[in-house]
Every structure is written in structure tokens, then in C-alpha cells.
Amino acid sequence: MTQADRDRLVTLKKARDGHITQRQAAAELAVSERQVRRMLVRLRQVGDRSVVHALRGRESNRRVAEPVRNQVIAVLRDPKYRDFGPTLAAEYLAKLHGIQVSKESLRKWMSAAGLWRAHRQKVREVHVWRERRERRGELVQWDTSTHDWLEGRGETIYLIKMIDDATSRLFARFVRSDSTAENMAVLREYLLRFGRPLEFYTDKASHFSVNVHKKRDPEADPPDPTQIQRALAELNIGWIAAHSPQAKGRVERSFQTAQDRLVKGLRIAGASTLDEANAYLESEYLPEWQEKFTVVAACADDAHRPLATTHDLDAILSHVEQRVVTNDYTIRYQGRILQIERKQIRPRMRRARVRVEARANGEVAVRFERQYLQIAERQPAPRAAPKPRPVALTGSSKAHNAGGKSKWMKDFLKRPSPPLGKAIAISNARS
Numbered sequence: 140m141t142q143a144d145r146d147r148l149v150t151l152k153k154a155r156d157g158h159i160t161q162r163q164a165a166a167e168l169a170v171s172e173r174q175v176r177r178m179l180v181r182l183r184q185v186g187d188r189s190v191v192h193a194l195r196g197r198e199s200n201r202r203v204a205e206p207v208r209n210q211v212i213a214v215l216r217d218p219k220y221r222d223f224g225p226t227l228a229a230e231y232l233a234k235l236h237g238i239q240v241s242k243e244s245l246r247k248w249m250s251a252a253g254l255w256r257a258h259r260q261k262v263r264e265v266h267v268w269r270e271r272r273e274r275r276g277e278l279v280q281w282d283t284s285t286h287d288w289l290e291g292r293g294e295t296i297y298l299i300k301m302i303d304d305a306t307s308r309l310f311a312r313f314v315r316s317d318s319t320a321e322n323m324a325v326l327r328e329y330l331l332r333f334g335r336p337l338e339f340y341t342d343k344a345s346h347f348s349v350n351v352h353k354k355r356d357p358e359a360d361p362p363d364p365t366q367i368q369r370a371l372a373e374l375n376i377g378w379i380a381a382h383s384p385q386a387k388g389r390v391e392r393s394f395q396t397a398q399d400r401l402v403k404g405l406r407i408a409g410a411s412t413l414d415e416a417n418a419y420l421e422s423e424y425l426p427e428w429q430e431k432f433t434v435v436a437a438c439a440d441d442a443h444r445p446l447a448t449t450h451d452l453d454a455i456l457s458h459v460e461q462r463v464v465t466n467d468y469t470i471r472y473q474g475r476i477l478q479i480e481r482k483q484i485r486p487r488m489r490r491a492r493v494r495v496e497a498r499a500n501g502e503v504a505v506r507f508e509r510q511y512l513q514i515a516e517r518q519p520a521p522r523a524a525p526k527p528r529p530v531a532l533t534g535s536s537k538a539h540n541a542g543g544k545s546k547w548m549k550d551f552l553k554r555p556s557p558p559l560g561k562a563i564a565i566s567n568a569r570s
Contacts, residue, residue, distance in 0.1 A: 275436050
């Protein structure tokens, strides 16, 4: 009998003996008067044991059978479940093995079997949380993780994520490198699926931001935008640079979840290639995230804007550079000579700047003002053969003065010069 049971017994005996009313006893025990009358009846029947629950010390009527417990422990001893926690293990037991067990019961079983050990929470620096945006599409956080997603079963892959700030709706793809081209390819898929958000929130990686030298004044001499900055500007999408990882904490915390759940899911699915990882991501992980981790936005309106007919994604999401048209109407680009077709030549084109687009499919497009030009690649003209150098005198011709000092200037001014006619004849003979 606990101390609380003893206090409850004292109150009931006072009510039984008439020292206090049943209403006073109900207020003291925080129960109804009807419940007090029930407790007094049981007190007369069984005595002081009436305040002790009848099931105390007995097994629960809902206890899971011992064979089921043994089956669960046998399943979780498999090496592929080696680092599963109780919550995730309970989900996979229900999904793959049809065994329904609460996570708290599973936590006790795993602790008793040595399969789980609770970790003390570390005290971390506290950061004030920023309020979510009100509408989906107002702000989308964008980042890449370089975790070992396949645990050595295949090539090194990277995970690019875009998570909505208002709802935590997630879009992600595995890629082979964290490059501008791969990020643009993921951006293209996002735009085709959801439309254009108002703003993207990223870190200061080199494909998002240009690091300005301290001695350079960014206002007086602004740096050229990166390819992604240029593409977002052409799509009328804002861009915000985070000054710390905590600033874009929503996408950072989603990576922590993925490095636990997604890694283990890929292990169970046996994914070992980029295509298999993306297939699992699209069919299993993203729907599960949508069901478990998304929230309802404060405003039901969607801030995404549809792509207009003027938004040519092939042109916008390409590698764009500026080139100058030479006097013969050619363009030099990456060691190649691109000739503008004669019928495409227009006034003001010579020495003008044109836009050169290296597209994802390998094509190169050239645009002058608002018109694309027909071009053809030309081979550079062959170089002229170098002129032969004069043959140097051999050693035998110098043998008479080998190792000595040259004497051709000796008494040069004292020697008489030849007549003009003879000098001309000597010169003509040499030529």
C-alpha cells in the first residue's frame, strides 16, 4: 500500500464515521459523490484492501503472449535491424511482419534483451524558433546532404532536399554530385510538380552565392550572379542566404530524420544504386513523410505560381554565358568556333554581345536580343608551316679558332670598304 492509498483510506474512514460529509470526502479525493459511496461499500466488504486496485500485482489482461514476444525479439536480432529504435522498429514490425506492438512495450522488451539502450539527452544551445510562414510556397528551404546513404553498398550519392516552411512538405532526389547542373535538374522537377514559390532559402555554397573578397566593395563592383541566382531571377523567384545552419533549421532537422529513417529504409529495401534509391524515395519515404511529419498551413491558400508560356525551362535552367560576335560573325565558346548563318546576320550584330546557352541535353543555343540564331560549328583554319631557321655553322668551320676569341672586328675601321658596284654585286650574289 502506497502513501497515497493510506491517505485515501483515512479520508474514507472519516466519511464512514461521520466526521466529514460525503461531499467533503469527494472534494478531498477529487472524485464524485457517487464514487465515494461505491468506495464506502467496498470498504465495508473487504476492509482496508479496498483502496488497493484489484489488478495490482497481477498480469494485465492485455498482455502480449510470450510466443509473440519471442518472435519479435528474434526478428529484431537480424543484423539489418541492428540500430533500430523502438518507434521505427514498431512501424516496420507492423508493415513487414504484421505484428502490432506498442512502442512502449517494445522499448521494454528491447531493453531487457539488450537490443536498445536509452541515451541521455545532451543539453544543447537553445535557438529561438522562427514562426512558420502562413502559406505553402511562400518559403522553401533548399539544401544538400553528403551522408553515406547506401552504407557502402554502391556509389557515393547525395540527397538534395526542398522542404516547404509552412507545411514541411518535402521534395527530394538522390544525385551523383552536389553540382550546379544536378541542383538545376532537381529545381526543374520541383517547378514542374508544384510551380514557382515566392522565395528559396539556401546556404552560401558556391553554386548559390559568390564569395566576395574583403577588399572588394560589393556595392560599387557587384560580382556576377551564379547560374542558379540568374535562373531564379529569370523565374521571378526570390533568394535568401542563411548565415548559419540554425537559420535553416527545418531542412537541417529533416536531414537528421532522414539519416535515421531513410538510411534504414534503404537497407531493408536492399537499394544499392542511384535508381533504386530514388525509387524507394519516391514510392515509400516521401509518402510516409507526408503522412507523419507534415502540418496544416495557417492559411489554405497556395502561394505557388504556375509557369508561364514565356518560361522556357530548357533555356533558363542551362549554363549561360555572354560572348562577343567577331568581325567575321563567329563566336568563340569553350574552344569551339560557332559560325552564325548568313541569313541570320542582322544590323548591330558585329561586336555585339550574344547569350550562349549550354543546355542539359548537350545542345548549344545562341540568342541575340530576343531571337535565337542558327549556328554551325567551324573548324579553325590550318596554321602556316613555320619558316626554316638558318643553319648554324658546324664545328669544323670554327675549328681554326676553337676556344679562342673572335677577331672579325680587329682593324675593321682600318680596312678599306669595297667600291659601291662591287658591294652591290656581292649583295646580289648572296641573295
